[in-house]
Amino acid sequence: MRKVVILGTGPAGLTAAIYTARANLQPLVIEGNEPGGQLTTTTEVENFPGFPDGIMGPELMDNMRRQAERFGAEFRRGYVTGVDFSRRPFRITVDETDVIEAEAVIIATGASAKHLGIPGEDENIGRGVSYCATCDGFFYRGKKVLVVGGGDSAMEEANFLTKFADVTVVHRRSELRASKIMQERARANPKISWVLNAVPVEVLADERGFKALKVRDKETGEERLLEADGMFVAIGHKPNTDFLRGQIDMDELGYIKTIPGTAQTNVPGVFACGDVQDSRYRQAITAAGSGCMAALDCERFLEEVAAQEGSLTK
Incomplete structure (x- = not known):
């Protein structure tokens, strides 16, 4: 049983990992099949605040990961093949066989740019x-x-x-x-x-x-x-949400719907951040900001659950 499981290690997932780890929630981060997300395929990033001379995409992602690890986030290689959000604790299936239970889940699996699929691309x-x-x-x-x-x-x-x-x-x-x-x-x-x-x-x-x-x-x-x-x-993006179908509300393109102004999905205790719920901006800095929102919303949710469970035992 984990307090928080984070799916994805792009700017959104890693920011959520930093914040939840600092809140002593001991997050487990599932890396997926592209650790670091789309920024690992980017050369120089010049528009991320705090780096006046720019920074290489892979280096930025490595810095975020090490920062999360410093506060106690745990990372695991693996690909999420299924989830069960019908009841808490939530169940997350990794690599088709391993099942992890979690009190809360933050989804930050991102979106993938559609490729032409031609030689040399x-x-x-x-x-x-x-x-x-x-x-x-x-x-x-x-x-x-x-x-x-x-x-x-x-x-x-x-x-x-x-x-x-x-x-x-x-x-x-x-x-x-x-x-x-x-x-x-x-x-x-x-x-x-x-x-x-x-x-x-x-x-x-x-x-x-x-x-x-x-x-x-x-x-x-x-x-x-x-x-x-x-x-x-520029032929479109596809959110990485196929494994979530039937478990959570999504729009017609597969982007996760969140309650406006929050990272909360229609399932209490499940949060979404980054490109997996953002079809408009798709920037590293907006993904990181929404990762912070998801972590703070998650922390408040777990505090409220703990308070309710505590009152029931009195």
Whole structure:
């Protein structure tokens, strides 16, 4: 039996671990299949407060983990394959066989950017291939970049990137999927050009990183290279919540619903923080802030439960 089990080790999960450990709740943190979260695939982080010269993503995550361990947080490698939130203590199944019981659970499993799934893409993440314009756009000041996608997120990324670079939007269809207002805004931007009906085929790179995207014309079948200094893939995110279906309230996209202004879910004693419940901001600093909220809400919940149980025994 654990007082608190935290699922995930990105900025949200590690911040929750720091706060719950300092509250003497002795949290157990399940690391998942990507310890450190998405920041471990990011090179330099320049927008996290407190690091005026920037910090490498993996180093930032390692610092957070060591800080949590200093206060007594315990870490365990493993992948959560199922949960039972129907009654307390909650039951968490790790790697399909091990069952952990907990008085409270903080879910910080994050969201994963959808990948194109083409050769050369994953090998060049952090080497010119990015999934976050807000995180990496600054590095392309005065350069040329591609944005792959045709939805609202792609239009938003493209418009943002024009603050720094010339942008070419690449989309596999002749028509965009974005809302009318987002399309109009992007098409009115003189720094955005368009390559439509172009199916991404392969990412080409050299020793310095991304060099070009090979695309195939959907109508003619002709292939060509789109040379640029970097590429931003903006085809959406998927929250890592498949293992929670039927156990907790989620929206139509799979993001966990929380009570506004709190980290509390519809299940008392279960809290959610970070990108797993945030489809809008998806930043390390907002994830960390919501991790703090989840820890404080969790601490108050356990105090209230202890007080109620104490009054019942008198």
